[in-house]
Amino acid sequence: MMAIMNADWAIANAKIWTGHSERPWAxxxxxxxxxxxxxxxxxGDADGIDLAGRFVTPGLIDAHLHFLMGGESLQTLDLSDVSSPDEFRKRVLVEHESLEPDRWLVATGWSENRWDPPIVPDSSWLSGCGDRPVVCWRMDMxxxxxxxxxxxxxxxxDDETLLAEGGHVVRDIHGKPTGLLQEAAAWHHLNPRIPELPEHIRAKxxxxxxSHCLSLGITAVRTMEYKRDLLGLFLDHHxxxxxxxMSAVVLDRTxxxxxxxxxxxxxxxxFRITGCKSFLDGTLGSRTARLLSPYADDPGNCGSCMEHLLEDRLDEWVExxxxxxxxxxxxxxxDAAVLAAIEAIQDLPDNCRATIxxxxVMTPRIVEALSERPDLRLSVQPLHRADDAVYAAVxxxxxxxxxxxxxxxxSGLGVRLAFGSDWPIVSVDPIAGMAAAITAKDVEGKPFHQEEAIGVEEALRGYTVLAAEAAGLDHVGVLEPGRKADFVVWDRNPFDVDWSHERPSIVATVVDGRLAFGNLPAEEHSS
Structure with missing residues (x-):
């Protein structure tokens, strides 16, 4: 494909969705x-590479992921497809037997909601690893x-001090730790003790x-990273x-x-650094997301406030x-954390690009609050909805x-929904995310409040126009003169697909006017 390595080239005979509100088609x-x-x-007067009617959109943008962690997850033990406690134990044991004697075993991705009954694991599941340190992160991290x-x-x-920090050590009925560490116990006490992978592995x-993101049509990301990695690995290797x-959000928040x-x-x-992150609460799966009313399966628990919200310093941090x-x-x-976030940013101008x-969890009180500030930006993950829908009723x-x-x-209120994945918490595949948004099914394929499904164009906007806005990447996200030539070619028109039974795929990814993945037709067309 020498044509697209030149400084000046074109595509013709394509079905192009531009993302432009006034000129959406070309x-x-x-x-x-x-x-x-x-x-x-x-x-009529187009020339260039003949795409023979293929569908083209702006390059897809993931508005929320953890790029380095995602890359590392491709090189460490992945437990996201484990479907039973027995399989969990076996996979960990096999990994243990393959590692060098002095290496920590670190795994990610497990969820008790993927096996029946949903038994939460304890340290006995790791007993086969002997004196090797083992850490298995739940899918939500x-x-x-x-x-x-x-x-x-x-x-x-002690537990009281840890609770004040926003952390928790899970204990059995006899008061003995089960091996499960939650929130600050994992982030602030465990994480610093885990040895980093060798630099050459992290650079890889x-x-x-x-390469993985480009193969899925992702041409830009907004990634959550720490100072030490941004100044080191990203500066040297990206x-x-x-x-x-890449739009980077700084995780250092003291x-x-x-x-x-x-x-x-x-x-x-x-590359640009565009934001700073704060954690207001935990997650639904760990029952640490902060709710206005208690969890149905844990009546004494409304979840946890974290960090700046817990310390009553959120406004100070925002300022x-x-x-x-x-x-x-x-x-x-x-919903309690979302309400606190709305209140913290509701008076900021739009050009601050604050995002929740x-x-x-957006109960009627949250919907009402959003109706009064429909210009707010939410950065959401359709695949999280599909995952959490499985146990939402419980x-x-x-x-x-x-x-x-x-x-x-x-979305009907006018609130802007930028889409992302939170990779490696869930798959980074944006087409899987689109399918979750368009079909409103859970990960098991069961309908879940399908009145909340959105259309194909809205899903595309979430992964292009609105993701670019949230990420502060105004030079991409829309195909119009003056913006960078980042686009993808699809194998079929996503507007014509029955998303309940099939999904389209990406056949070519172009970044900065150069082919980064796949192939384009070799045939040139000239009028």
Whole structure:
């Protein structure tokens, strides 16, 4: 495909959805020096590579993921498809037997909701690993199962102190730790003790993640990362030879904020730091998302407030983030946390690009609050809805299941829904995310409040136009003159697909006017 390696080339005879609100359709497009020079509404005078009617959209954008962690997950034990306790034990044992003697075993992805009955694992499941330290993160990364070897290494405070920090050690009926650490117990006490993978493996993780995303049509991401990785791995291994566009959100959040180091990082068409993140609560699966009313299966538990919200310093954090020129990005899953997030950012101007991440439980009180501020941005994950729908009735009770990410209701208010994955918590595949949004089915394929399903065009906007806006990437997301030439070619028209029974796929990914994945027709057309 020499034609698309040139500075000036074009596509013709295509069905192009541009994402532009006033000019959504075109048939041809000319690219010059990596940018879009023109978009043709009709094919009468078009020339270039003949796409033979193939469907084209802007490159897909994931508005919320963990890029380095996702790349590392492709190189470590993945338990996301484990369907029984016995299989869990066997997979961990096989991994143990394959590792060097001095290496920690780290796994991710398990969920007790994938086996029946949904028994929560304990450290006895890891007993076959001997004296090797073992850490198995739950799919939400808010709980971790560790073996006795790791528990002996940790200097955990007493339960009361840990609770004040927003953490919890799960104990059995005799008061003995089960090996399950939740929230701050896992983040602040366990995570710092886990040895990092060797740098060459972590650098490979960035390369692997880039290739994986490009193969799925993802041309840009908004990723949640720590200072140490942004200044190290990303500066050395991504910014020097980027293959995918990246908007980074800083996870370091201790007040007062130290962000002077961000001036060392590039800010260009490929990479920029755009926001800072705070965690207001936990997750539904771990029963730590903060709710206005207790969990149906745990009547004494409304979940947990975290960090700045717990310390009553959320407004202070927001003020500091905005004063430093960054966007406040807030993890809020339960309705109490979402309400706190709305109140914290409701008076900010739109150009601050503040976002509420996840916003999974939106009860009528939240819908009412959003109706008064429909210009807010939510960054949500359709695959989380599909996953959590499986146990929503148990956790929330039948009367609240309809409040689990009610996409159609919230979108109907005018609220902007940027779509992402939260990879590696769930699959990064945006077409799987679109399917979840369009069909409103759970991960088992069962209908779940299908009145909240959205249309194909709205799903596309969530993964292009609105994701670009949320990520502060205004040079992509729409196919129009002046923006960068990032687009994907589909194997079929997604508007013509019965998403309940089939899914389209990406056959080519173009970034900055160059083919990054797949193939385009070799045939040239000239009028």
């Amino acid at each position: 048939t041809g497009m000319r690219i010059q020096d990596g940018s879009i020079a023109s978009v043709e509404a009709s094919s 808010h709980s971790a199962l560790v073996n006795d070897v790791v528990m002996d290494l940790l200097d955990l405070p 993780a960035i390369e692997t993640a880039t 910014c020097e030879s980027p293959g995918i566009r 007040l007062p904020l130290d962000l002077e180091w961000t001036e060392q990082m590039p800010r260009d068409d490929w 500091q983030v905005v004063s430093l020129g960054f966007a406040p990005v807030m993890h809020a899953i339960g 991440e996840h916003a999974e 956790a929330l009770g039948p009367e609240r299941t309809g409040s689990l990410l009610p996409m159609a209701t919230v």
